[in-house]
Amino acid sequence: MLKVFLKKWIFLFIIIIFDLIIALRTSIEFFHFFFWFLISVVTISLAWLTVEYFGTKLSLTRRSIATIEEGDILEIETVISNNGFLPIINFVLEDRLTFAISQEREKRFLLEYLGPRSTLNLKYRCLCLRRGRYEIGPFSIYLFDPWGLFFLKKTLFLYSELYVYPPTFNIPKFPQLVKGVAPWFGIGTSRVSGDEEEFYGITEYRRGDPYKKIHWFSTARKNILIVKQFQHQAFFRATIIFNLNKDKNFGEGKESVAEYTIKIAASVAKYFIERNVSLGLIAHIGEIVHIPFNKGAEHLEDIFRALTIAQAESRISLDELFQEFAPYIPNDSSLIVIMLDQDWEFLPAMLSLKARNISLVPLILIASSFLHPSEKQKIIKYPEMELPQGFDFAPIFFSCGDNLEQDFIK
Structure with a gap:
């Protein structure tokens, strides 16, 4: 907005200066008249803006849901109320949508008239393309003079918290879990x-x-x-564990190891909670996240919020994370490990849980499939890995670009 008006101000200033110089050097009345006319226009414009800025009392209310899934469209309703005694003519309302792409981050509306003691409802929508926690806002109001020469900006620091949850997919079937005592x-x-x-x-x-x-x-x-x-009372308990190691986050953007890991974790968590499984979460996302066992929609919200802000910032190995939290994994339960095939060497250590009747379900991402063709010799989709002795379950493998729903059927 400032760049557009700066050109106007420079042009207006040049005209006034040139007109003043000509008026002082000549006796032509037109230039004297035109100079004072321009000065009057500027004075009236600034006076108009001053009265409008201090004489209007605007209040705004933003209504939207607090949580949404990545890839969905967020609908927002904003109520503008003019509580002052003066009307507002030709103003622009701007709402900063921090979750949107850069080209759509500033949502602007040109409003021609808002009478005194009146309200106006605006409805707009925007696509949520990336998971994360966002603060929508603030509002900015641009007031203009009648000739569009000047503007004043009024900022209303009204924020709305938004969690864009990671996307999920349907899981057709899942390996049998171990029953515990409720x-x-x-x-x-x-x-x-x-x-x-x-x-x-x-x-x-x-x-x-x-x-x-x-x-x-x-x-x-x-x-x-x-x-x-x-x-x-026999019921199921399951623990999801994963480690978002910064040095092993192969791929870019949504086609990265971290995003696939989070998407799988969110889908598995949703699958379990919908089936009344008591679920816990252990993860390292730059900091340790440990969500104790629980059930229900509120518990799923807690897990989703943790996954929403997760980043590949861990500097420890999956084995270190497992060794620290193994005592917290209850007997007669299941452990779902989301891991890279490069971490296969840590799997035998987890088999010690079998003595406590803890079943192990490895969900394995193939690291090579996330690399650019120039960075790898060959993509191994389902490598032949020698299963440790006593390991009685076939792992589920995932590659970059897979239909993850179908991977659970294979």
Whole structure:
């Protein structure tokens, strides 16, 4: 905006100076009149802008969802309210969309008129092309004089937080997980030693019920024998672990190891949560992220938010990450490892988890497929890797450009 008006100001200044010089050197009345006419126009324009700038009271409200998936279109509604006693004529509203591409980052609207004590609704949309956490805003309002010679900019520091989640894909099937014992939380929780029964509730005593299961507090209140009920509770627990090593982030942009890793992790997390699997996350993304086990939509949101801001900034190996967090992986559960084929050497160390009835599901990215043809001799799509002794599951391999959904069917 400033570049456009700077040319106008320079041109206007040159005209005024030349007209003044000619008026002083000649006695032609036209040049005197034209000089004072230009001065009057400039004075009126600046006075107009001053009154409009200080005499108007604008308030803006931006409405949009706080989370969206990469590749989706974000719809935004902005409500402009003129709470002042003066109308606003010919002004521009600009909203800074930090998540958009550079050419569409400043969304501008030319508005001809907004009366006093009135409101105006604007609806616009923009494509979210890259995951991340963004602050939409601020608003900028450009006020103009009637002749379009000058402008004043008013900034309203109104921000909206937006999380652009990584894209996900449908997983048709997933390897069988190991069942665990579900803890039952609440008052009066009890555990029968040596089995997988969990406290469920209370009911009236029936012949044959063991006396050790009598609920004495309820028996005293109801004056009849009440026993505790138990049920078998077997459920699934899974841990996703990955390491975004900076030196091994092959590829560029969306076709990089980090982006594929995050996309796979997000899709697997969504798959598990939708099937009521208790899920945990361990990752190194420049800093360690450890999200404890939980279920439900809110837990999935927490995982997605962590994946949204993840960057390939780790300086440690996958083995170092595993060794530090192996004690936190619960018995009778499953460990999903998203890794490069270059990290295959670390896999035997993870087999020690089998003694704790922890199944291992490796999801392996083929590093060579992310390299430029000039950087590699040959692309090995599914390399023949010797599986360690005791390893009873075939890994799932992914290459750059694959249909990831189909990779889970192979």
